Amino acid sequence: MKQFLLLAACYLSLAHSLKSHIDEALEWRDRSIYQVLTDRILSDGRESLCKEDLKKYCGGTFRDVQRILPYVKERLGFDAIYISPFVENTEGGYHGYWAKNFYKVNPHFGTEEDLKQLVQSAHSLNMNVMVDVVFNHVGYVPEGNDFSDIVPFNKPDHFHDRCDIQQSDWDTNNRPNIERCRLCGLPDLNTESEDVKRVLFDWIRDDVIHKYGFDAIRIDTVRHINMRFWQELTQVILSDIPVFTLGEVMNGDINIVSEYQTSGGLDGLMNYPLYYQLVNTFVTGKQSVATLKDFHISEKISFKDLSMIGNFLDNHDVNRVMNQLSGRFKDKSEQRSVLLNMLCYIYLTQGIPILYYGTEALYSGGNDPQNRETFDPSIANLDNPVVHYIKTLNDLRREKHLPDLSIEYRHTEGRFLTMSRGREIYAILSNNQDEIVHETKVVTNHPYEEGDVLCNAFHEHDCVTIDEGKRMIIKLIQGYPKIYIPFLEI
Template sequence: MRRGVVLVLLSLLLFPTVVGAKEAATWEQERMYFIMVDRFVDGNPDNNEQVDKDDPKAFHGGDIRGVIEKLDYIESLGFTSIWLTPVFENMPDGYHGYWIKDFYNIDPQFGTKEDLQELVQEAHKRDMKVILDFVVNHVGPNHPWVEEKPEWFHEQLPIVFWKDQEQVETHWLFDLPDFKTEDPEVKSYLIDAAKYWIEETDIDGYRLDTVRHVDKAFWKDFVEGVRSVDPDFYLLAEVFDPDPQYVAQYDDLGFNSITNFTFYDRVSKTMTQQQANVDEIDVAASYAETFFNDPNQMATFLDNHDVERFMHMAELGGVESAERRLRLGLFALYASPGMPIVFQGTENAQTGGADPANRVMTEFPGNEELHEYVATMNRMREEYPVFATGEQRMIASEDGMAVFERKDGDDVALYAINMNRDDREIEIDVSEIGEDTRLRGLLFSQLVTDQRGTFTIELSGESANAYIVEESSVNPWMMGLLVVTIPIFLTGLVMWKRRK
């Protein structure tokens, strides 16, 4: 993005017109930066006993101290919260954090409890929230508890039929010992551990891993338990399934938010293809509107640590410019309903296929132009919260270009995306937007006015723009009067000069 484009948005953000800013951010207004701790920044080389950077499945040295060092960087990109992969003590080679050994200790490879406390304090000084990943479905492979406490675990059986919910909840996920979460002792242990870290570190929330693999009765008790410590504690449930009807069964268990894999499956995937279908944005939004209580509370993302990176898929998809498509993907992520989550390295156009190729160390200083674009997206969300709180409807779609409305009461904004390589324009009837209004572009300096009952939005190839809907500064009756009186005035002026 050219610096001039950013300046256009900045000037509009400093002087907003119709769509106003709200003072206190709610969770749908958060912009979350997702960090895999071991693959972010090595802030303390003294704890690198198990590091082997030549092995993609070994520790690479990232730690909590490294996250602390980069808080200013994350803040400069405009993010308001961070989500960390689990930092608890893991079984050997558990660099990702999901093979937990001890729920009450920090893994020495990641740091100490004091490091985590400092991280939360430093983040809060910057008005940033900290979300920890928490796993209750399983422990790491070959955990000693399987022999010491066999009554705590389900029988070791593989998940053969993934549509069989009983198997999903009670069989082992690969070689990971599956907690018998319906057992009162297991339930108490896990809930007490979750409460412990809230009390000890003042974290703001948990991202809950493998939610679909745990019985729903447990989750109701878990939610009640952690909220007894902090009634406002945030809970983000990961339900790894693109079927919104299936995922919706978890919407009434008390979670604040659920991962929107439908958005990933419909929007992110199509935008990496040469023949992208922009209407998939409407499909994903319609599913969320149909099946969930509040689509804006859903957590949306282009990619994460469990799937191939967007850039990699775009490269395989044969698009002309993978980075240009990434910008369009980010735009759709921020303009659409849902709380946007950006995986570390996305701001650098980092690529990578399936695990572990999608989990390489983050590059610094990285792609500064793309950093600017990400910061611009975050500013748009902050200053125009209708993109976070508004309902969405598609008001026009034609030949690979579409226009969407976001509306929250009197606050109205539009956004348009052209997925074609060539320039496109689309006409919108005034009845869709309102009389005596105009559209002011946020990313590009466009002023779209009503021309005989029609608004015409023009976009260059593979580009997007957002618009605020504002009252027209010129009254049409006054304009008509001027059209009549100015010629009369000029004629009179000429005649007066001739007389002189």
């Protein structure tokens, strides 16, 4: 009987721990995230240190990120911020992904106290903080095999034998090579080693999450580590810690990416499949918007929980959307129109929207490092409609409790898509702005009744009334998206 009671108590304790983790993860469904590279955020009008070379440190610090929190919260409407890795890096590691000492804060960014103050300030504004972490590799070392300066992994047996991932490995999904060989020549940690795993697990629990109070970790290069590692991390090490886990698998195949949620146990993944789909739909125009409905169904079937997946348009590893759009559309207004349609979609579909810093200022950097520009909201050009649209989308997501509303793809025709979230949201999007100045669409597939009045969330005086034929007549200007919400007269 005593053994039974003890076993029952253990199960109750485990259930409570799991609930703690699950509750924190589910809470992220309702948030929207603003991503920054710490080194690239300036806040007081001072000059960048890397004007001539974006591969060098630019001078951004934890204090700079802390100072822009009110801008991120009040001007843009975000309630979470995601910062780049903070550990000390090998030479040139301004981005944070080349770890040198896992137990030290990068001195270029500030001190441990500065980082704690950043997290505390965010929490005081009811903002969550996500931090990027790297388990797969460390920074470049002399001769490729001198690990003496890496802390705590300073011996050859802490690493896999040297080999480099080849293009053929990507083409054939050669998992042994992808998981054991070097990405971009970076020393690959032997994550099958029990000793290496123990150190990494202790580090993430004690020296990252508990020490600084982060609410979530974004995990870099997830595909480059074996599945058992992720299962042990999520089911054993983090099961009793209220922290959300968001992994990065940089691949457009839904089945490859979703496996790390269904089998690996990560709460969510960066939605690279959707990113590539949106580029093909809105940027290149190779695919009709009609394909988005079937794509959404495919993701919903494959992912364990699509509401926990991170939707994005820009990040530090891909060309900015505005850069890609400039190759197709010469007119700035057309470029903005496409960008706004894409932004609306990542907010209206299932998942957590993530905005990369500078997108709101129409940054148009190309390949790394050109997509890692410095950003100071005090001097940035923010006098554009994108800022207004982002703030409105964030407010709608929060006020309408968007993640709780059913999603329905109402109509797809040519270059137009209409979709609804319950009765609270009705949107019309377009993927072709070529020479479109003015167009009228008559919509009949909607959840409203004759006489209902709906107004555009982006322009309150743009309203439509459902006529006696239950028609909604919508006037589109230059392909700009519209989101209608029911008008309730007070």
